[in-house]
Amino acid sequence: MKSVLILVLLLSIVGCARGFDRGALRGQLNHESPAQISDSDIQKALELKPQLSFPFRLAVYLQRDKAERTAYGDSLRSLSWRWEGEDKDNILSVAEKLRAEGVVSDIFIIPPTRVAKDDLAGIRLAAAEHGADAVLVVNGITDVDRYNNFASFLYLTVVGLWLVPGTHTDSLFVLDGAMWDVKNQYLYLSVESEGLASKTGPQMILKDRDSVVEAKKRALQTFGPELEKRLLAVSRTRKVS
Numbered sequence: 001m002k003s004v005l006i007l008v009l010l011l012s013i014v015g016c017a018r019g020f021d022r023g024a025l026r027g028q029l030n031h032e033s034p035a036q037i038s039d040s041d042i043q044k045a046l047e048l049k050p051q052l053s054f055p056f057r058l059a060v061y062l063q064r065d066k067a068e069r070t071a072y073g074d075s076l077r078s079l080s081w082r083w084e085g086e087d088k089d090n091i092l093s094v095a096e097k098l099r100a101e102g103v104v105s106d107i108f109i110i111p112p113t114r115v116a117k118d119d120l121a122g123i124r125l126a127a128a129e130h131g132a133d134a135v136l137v138v139n140g141i142t143d144v145d146r147y148n149n150f151a152s153f154l155y156l157t158v159v160g161l162w163l164v165p166g167t168h169t170d171s172l173f174v175l176d177g178a179m180w181d182v183k184n185q186y187l188y189l190s191v192e193s194e195g196l197a198s199k200t201g202p203q204m205i206l207k208d209r210d211s212v213v214e215a216k217k218r219a220l221q222t223f224g225p226e227l228e229k230r231l232l233a234v235s236r237t238r239k240v241s
Contacts, residue, residue: 020143020172022194029139029176048186052133054235055105058179059132060091061115061123063139081142081173081212090220091138094228103235110135120180127182134188136227138177142215144208145170149200161204170198171211173219177227189230195219 062083088109095107108130112118115126120137127135146169154160177191195218199211 020145020170022172022174025141025143025172025174026176026192029141029174048181048184050186050188051181051183052188055099055102056133057131058104058107059110059127059130059135059182060088060107061110061126061135061137062088062091062112063118063123063137081140081209081216087216087220090217090224091227094224094231097228098231101232101235103231108132120185124180124182124185132182134179134181136177136179138175138223140173140175140216140219142171142173142212144212146208148203160202162202164202165200167203167206168198168200169206169208169211170196171208171215172196173212173215175216175219175223177223179231188234191223191227191230193219193223193226195222 064083092107092109095104098104098107110123110126110130110132114129115122117125123135123137146167148167151164151166154164154166160166172194173196174194175192179188179190180186181188195215197211197214197218199206199214
């Protein structure tokens, strides 16, 4: 009987990867839209015309999703991440080539303290106050899958919780960016990228944040080049037209 109880305990310790629901995760990103969409809303969108002349001043606003929660066991928990200086540098790294191509004259970050209301209208107002012609709003969301491997049976020794690499964290980070005309809210482009990262370590030492930071870094590594490509395409299209 004792051996059966031990086996049951071991099976409860060892888990398997849950995986990620990318569709649900992307659906949680903070896209603003009217509660009800009418034909007149669609007509207004169609009537909007691009206002940019090249080169233009581009503001970047790094938005933070307000409802980041992930399933973990039978409960939900909040995930912790923030925009770092390295993230800003990564996005701004496209500036040099875009200046050389005559696409932008300047790219800069809008400090969150300068945005009175964290919605598109408030962000456009802050961009206008900074003299920007267009604003790129970048948002991110992450999910973490945490589970144990077979080495976790040594957690029964208690000290193993600090020494045995029996726990995994897999993180998915999704980035979404949209560039809007400051004057009339014309949407020029959308960019999306994602990064995956995994970490393994002892239960009491391994932090979810470690894999989240790495996943965000990988998402940004693909976001920058894609943004550059899309901006160059917008520039060429506008110049031809």
